[in-house]
Amino acid sequence: MPAFPQAAKQELANSQLRHNLANATSTIRHKRAEVVGELDDWAQLREAGAAIKSHTLSNLDTYLERFEEAVTAAGGTVHWARDAAEANRIVVDLVRATGEREVVKVKSMATQEIELNEALQDAGIDAWETDLAELIVQLGHDTPSHILVPAIHRNRAEIREIFQQEMGKVGTPAPADLTDEPARLAEAARRHLREKFLRAKVAVSGANFAVAETGSLVVVESEGNGRMCLTLPETLISVVGIEKLVPRWQDLEVFLQLLPRSSTGERMNPYTSTWTGVTPGDGPQSFHVVLLDNGRTNALADEIGRQALRCIRCSACLNVCPVYERTGGHAYGSVYPGPIGAVLTPQLRGTTSEVDKALPYASSLCGACYDVCPVAINIPDLLVHLRTRVVEEHRGWQSKPMDALMSMASWVLGDSRRLAAAQKVASLSRRVIGRKGTIGRLPPPLSRWTDARDAPAPAEETFRTWWERNRGSDSR
Amino acid sequence: MSASISAREAILGRVRSAIAGTEQTSWEDVARHYRQQRPAEDLVGLFCERVADYRATVERVAPGGLTTAIVAAAHTAGARRVLAPAGVPHSWYEALTSEFAHVDDGTGIDTAGLERVDAVITTAVVGIASTGTIVLDHGPGQGHRAVTLVPDVHICVVAESQVADDVPDGLRRLDPARPMTFISGPSATSDIELKRVEGVHGPRTLHVLVTPDEP
Amino acid sequence: MRVALFATCLGDTMFPAAPKATVQVLERLGCEVEFPAAQTCCGQMHTNTGYRKQAKSSVRTFVDAFAGYDAVVAPSGSCVASVRHQHAMVADGDRKLGRAVAEVAPRVHELSEFLMDVLGVTDVGAYFPHRVTYHPTCHSARLLRVGDRPLRLLRAVRSLELVELPAAEQCCGFGGTFALKNPDVSVAMGADKARHVRETDAEVLCAGDNSCLMHIGGLLSRQRSGIRVMHLAEILASAEGADR
Numbered sequence: 025m026p027a028f029p030q031a032a033k034q035e036l037a038n039s040q041l042r043h044n045l046a047n048a049t050s051t052i053r054h055k056r057a058e059v060v061g062e063l064d065d066w067a068q069l070r071e072a073g074a075a076i077k078s079h080t081l082s083n084l085d086t087y088l089e090r091f092e093e094a095v096t097a098a099g100g101t102v103h104w105a106r107d108a109a110e111a112n113r114i115v116v117d118l119v120r121a122t123g124e125r126e127v128v129k130v131k132s133m134a135t136q137e138i139e140l141n142e143a144l145q146d147a148g149i150d151a152w153e154t155d156l157a158e159l160i161v162q163l164g165h166d167t168p169s170h171i172l173v174p175a176i177h178r179n180r181a182e183i184r185e186i187f188q189q190e191m192g193k194v195g196t197p198a199p200a201d202l203t204d205e206p207a208r209l210a211e212a213a214r215r216h217l218r219e220k221f222l223r224a225k226v227a228v229s230g231a232n233f234a235v236a237e238t239g240s241l242v243v244v245e246s247e248g249n250g251r252m253c254l255t256l257p258e259t260l261i262s263v264v265g266i267e268k269l270v271p272r273w274q275d276l277e278v279f280l281q282l283l284p285r286s287s288t289g290e291r292m293n294p295y296t297s298t299w300t301g302v303t304p305g306d307g308p309q310s311f312h313v314v315l316l317d318n319g320r321t322n323a324l325a326d327e328i329g330r331q332a333l334r335c336i337r338c339s340a341c342l343n344v345c346p347v348y349e350r351t352g353g354h355a356y357g358s359v360y361p362g363p364i365g366a367v368l369t370p371q372l373r374g375t376t377s378e379v380d381k382a383l384p385y386a387s388s389l390c391g392a393c394y395d396v397c398p399v400a401i402n403i404p405d406l407l408v409h410l411r412t413r414v415v416e417e418h419r420g421w422q423s424k425p426m427d428a429l430m431s432m433a434s435w436v437l438g439d440s441r442r443l444a445a446a447q448k449v450a451s452l453s454r455r456v457i458g459r460k461g462t463i464g465r466l467p468p469p470l471s472r473w474t475d476a477r478d479a480p481a482p483a484e485e486t487f488r489t490w491w492e493r494n495r496g497s498d499s500r
Numbered sequence: 501m502s503a504s505i506s507a508r509e510a511i512l513g514r515v516r517s518a519i520a521g522t523e524q525t526s527w528e529d530v531a532r533h534y535r536q537q538r539p540a541e542d543l544v545g546l547f548c549e550r551v552a553d554y555r556a557t558v559e560r561v562a563p564g565g566l567t568t569a570i571v572a573a574a575h576t577a578g579a580r581r582v583l584a585p586a587g588v589p590h591s592w593y594e595a596l597t598s599e600f601a602h603v604d605d606g607t608g609i610d611t612a613g614l615e616r617v618d619a620v621i622t623t624a625v626v627g628i629a630s631t632g633t634i635v636l637d638h639g640p641g642q643g644h645r646a647v648t649l650v651p652d653v654h655i656c657v658v659a660e661s662q663v664a665d666d667v668p669d670g671l672r673r674l675d676p677a678r679p680m681t682f683i684s685g686p687s688a689t690s691d692i693e694l695k696r697v698e699g700v701h702g703p704r705t706l707h708v709l710v711t712p713d714e715p
Numbered sequence: 716m717r718v719a720l721f722a723t724c725l726g727d728t729m730f731p732a733a734p735k736a737t738v739q740v741l742e743r744l745g746c747e748v749e750f751p752a753a754q755t756c757c758g759q760m761h762t763n764t765g766y767r768k769q770a771k772s773s774v775r776t777f778v779d780a781f782a783g784y785d786a787v788v789a790p791s792g793s794c795v796a797s798v799r800h801q802h803a804m805v806a807d808g809d810r811k812l813g814r815a816v817a818e819v820a821p822r823v824h825e826l827s828e829f830l831m832d833v834l835g836v837t838d839v840g841a842y843f844p845h846r847v848t849y850h851p852t853c854h855s856a857r858l859l860r861v862g863d864r865p866l867r868l869l870r871a872v873r874s875l876e877l878v879e880l881p882a883a884e885q886c887c888g889f890g891g892t893f894a895l896k897n898p899d900v901s902v903a904m905g906a907d908k909a910r911h912v913r914e915t916d917a918e919v920l921c922a923g924d925n926s927c928l929m930h931i932g933g934l935l936s937r938q939r940s941g942i943r944v945m946h947l948a949e950i951l952a953s954a955e956g957a958d959r
Contacts, residue, residue: 028897029896029897029898029899029900032897032899032900033899036899036900036903044693047693047694048693048694051693051694051695052694064535065533065534065535068531068532068533068534068535069534071531071533072530072531072532072533072534075530075531076530078525079525079526079527079529079530081519082519082522082523082524082525083519083524083525084515084519085512085515085516085519088511088512088515089512098677103507104507104508104510104511105507106507106510106511110507154701155691156689156691156692156700157689157691160691173690173691173694175691175692176694179693180692180693183692206692206693206695206697207697207699209692210689210692210697210699210700211699213700214699214700214701217701218701221701222611222612222615235676238676238677240676246687246688246689246690246700247687247688247689247691247700247701247702248649248687248700248701248702248703249700249701251645251649251681251701251702252649252701254645255645255646255649256611256646256649266511266515271527272527273671273676274668274671274672276671277667277668277671278532278534280667280671280682281534281667284631288690290684291550291553291630291631291632291684292628292631292632292633292682292684293684294554294683294684294685294686294687294688294702295681295682295683295684295687295702296680296681296682297645297679297680297681297682298676298679298680298682299679299680300676300677300678300679303638303678303679305644306638306644306645306679307644307645307646307679315511317511317514321511321514321515321518322518324514324515324518324519325514325517325518327522330518346885346886346888346904347897347900347904350900350903350904351900384765385893385896385897386897386900387890387893388853388886388888388889388890388891388893388901388904389763389853389890389891389893390853390857390886390890391853391854391857391858392853392857392884392886394857395857405800405804408762408763408765408801408804411763411764411765412765412766412767413765414765415764415765415766415767416765426764426892430761430764430766430769431769433760433761433769434761434766434769434770434772434773435772436755437724437755437756437758437772437773437776438755438772438773438775438776439755439772439776440752440753440754440755440776440780443724443727443728443755443756447727447728450728462933462936464937469895470895472894472895472898473894473895473898473933475898475902476898476902476905476906476934476937477902477905477930477933477934477936477937478932478933478934478936478937479929479933480729480730480929480932480933482728482729483728483729483730483731485731486727486728486731487722487726487727487728487731487734487735487750488722488727488750488752490731490735491738491750491752492752495738495748495750
């Protein structure tokens with residue numbers, strides 16, 4: 025996997041992708057703005073959402089223990105996983121104990137993050153993704169490119185082709201006369217998956233929220249595939265990041281307003297399921313929660329960085345990000361793409377790899393993400409914070425010329441006399457390279473600028489000199 | 501189990517050292533300046549309008565007209581086999597059995613049985629006006645969760661007195677210990693080019709009857 | 716009122732027309748403008764690239780140069796935003812510098828803010844008979860929240876025809892060293908911005924930041940579009956009989 029600048033360059037060359045993304049993100053941006061505009065207390069909801077999450081994080085040990093107690097009392101079993109390998113092992117063992125060889129899955133970022141499907145496959149267990157977009161991704165042997173709509177990079181014609189070619193290999197085939205009408209494609213998915221829902225004995229889900237007070241889990245969805253998985257099988261295993269906790273049932277009144285409006289741009293998503301342990305005679309009678317760390321406590325230890333753990337995975341920041349809109353999600357090299365991915369991934373995985381080091385730089389710091397974040401994560405500030413960390417941890421990594429340039433610039437800008445001297449040199453260079461006022465070609469690394477843009481020549485006379493000449497006596 | 505216990509201790513230990521020195525705020529101190537209530541002049545009217553926005557069918561029923569409306573809704577859906585879960589008023593069964601050959605009360609029905617049901621008719625516990633949401637807690641009259649999931653048509657009766665103005669009011673009326681389903685319109689997806697399509701896995705038709713009568 | 720001009724390092728070295736125009740506008744409105752010669756830079760390039768320690772010398776120079784003024788005015792939303800939002804962050808741990816930052820930062824104004832909020836002026840007496848479109852730069856719009864102040868100033872300019880820029884709120888893709896670290900994405904964003912500018916048929920693209928104008932202008936110039944870029948201050952300084 026190449027780092028962001030190179031990966032982005034490849035993705036930028038895909039005009040179909042850019043067309044799909046531009047259409048999709050502008051549609052969702054407008055829908056969000058409309059329904060958010062309906063609530064005159066949006067700012068207060070946002071403030072409360074951020075405060076509830078911050079409060080939870082600052083007392084996370086207490087709430088984790090309380091949650092465990094409540095789930096256990098309601099007939100569920102709680103497991104703890106330090107990392108992806110441990111979480112996968114727990115889930116594989118639980119599935120094996122049922123004697124089953126397949127599971128149905130509700131779309132879940134946590135299980136994507138730990139690559140559970142691959143772990144299940146290695147253990148000889150088939151995992152069927154049941155969210156339409158995840159199904160498209162799975163059947164297309166592809167990877168998700170968006171948190172909410174993982175197949176956003178595909179258009180209807182591509183989806184039709186994937187369904188026709190792949191559905192029959194793993195179950196009910198697509199109808200022979202399938203068109204690329206979204207309604208017909210959704211119908212094909214319904215028929216393909218119904219067989220799996222009715223047969224499955226084990227389901228794996230994530231959760232949008234976990235209520236510490238009651239032990240309740242909440243899954244927010246649209247299609248009903250979540251309800252199918254959470255209701256019909258005998259065993260349910262939910263993999264839940266430790267940051268998903270909220271203290272009390274009442275807190276959901278904030279998040280059930282913030283999340284749907286921010287993510288799909290609806291007043292409310294079609295289906296929200298909540299359940300608490302096991303209900304005799306209704307739904308799975310064996311219920312397990314796997315509480316996942318996998319780097320979250322690293323982020324928690326960073327006083328500034330920890331606000332990224334407030335994230336409720338709405339993906340509003342992706343939809344407004346001008347960088348994401350042009351590169352798509354794959355360029356980020358992480359299941360969490362876009363602005364939130366650029367601040368979350370390096371904290372979860374650390375900043376040792378080239379991919380992770382480049383992520384905090386994958387932003388123009390335009391600030392659109394912060395404006396729409398329903399839990400007020402200051403993503404631009406976090407990006408700058410993480411850039412500082414990358415520079416401090418890897419002095420010399422940033423390409424030697426950049427280090428040298430920054431040190432030299434810092435020295436020059438530390439004193440106005442040094443700056444004035446440097447400006448004299450720059451003004452002289454104008455006579456050599458920029459007589460017309462613009463420069464068409466500069467040497468590396470500045471060629472990265474002039475490959476596509478003209479550069480301005482330094483001014484013939486700096487402002488400083490002009491001022492001395494015209495207002496000299498006024499200056500101090 | 502010992503590995504699991506040590507993971508538990510390890511994670512809690514990491515959490516404690518990560519937040520050591522952080523100011524421990526109290527839950528009561530969280531500022532909640534958002535609206536606890538969102539009064540509307542015509543709450544029931546708003547509820548109907550918002551449910552209809554999701555392309556569900558919404559009907560306001562005149563006093564005493566509920567059983568007739570239920571039967572008509574099932575006919576409109578083209579249903580032959582209908583299910584009304586145990587706990588719905590006896591009058592519903594009387595009206596339904598006089599019109600339909602197969603009327604089930606959901607007792608002991610399995611998933612395969614539900615696949616053969618054309619329409620399910622239930623009550624609800626709460627309606628939320630501002631979002632157009634219906635909440636089932638799967639108590640009497642609502643059936644266990646699969647009952648309102650597998651059949652393709654869901655006819656849901658909501659009493660006017662059950663309509664809350666907004667999410668906070670709605671949640672206050674609910675018991676978190678019960679399994680719950682919040683329904684806002686029929687099953688839908690926006691996964692293909694972000695174009696909304698109604699009807700994926702859940703009931704593709706949602707028909708809501710709003711009645712002034714007690715359920 | 717003792718008003719100090721912060722020319723910004725980019726304005727001083729590369730685009731002196733903007734600070735010169737700022738001086739003209741402020742003097743025309745009766746301000747006594749000073750240029751503290753000890754000034755250099757706000758340090759944003761270093762801060763935003765992750766070189767926080769190296770930004771400190773700029774911040775120290777900044778607070779030393781501008782201490783004691785009633786108001787500091789800069790023709791750059793981005794540099795002012797850096798002063799207000801980042802200087803305290805850079806000073807972190809250095810209490811003396813932190814106190815100096817807290818003293819100076821609140822008195823630093825972006826040009827349109829200063830004109831409308833401090834001086835209370837919308838019509839600065841400018842004349843500019845051209846078709847102009849305005850790009851709200853991200854840091855002016857989202858960090859400083861200057862809102863429609865620049866547009867109101869432009870609407871008050873005599874003979875100026877203001878045309879709306881499509882997708883105006885979208886970032887131009889400059890982003891400081893982002894333009895060098897991620898040149899392909901930067902140019903892709905800039906190309907869309909340049910296309911929107913061309914769609915307006917404007918003669919002049921105006922903004923409150925020379926940095927963004929350098930990027931968009933560089934693309935427009937490479938495309939031989941014939942569209943000029945001008946800082947807001949330059950348009951506000953234009954007077955009848957002195958058309959450029």
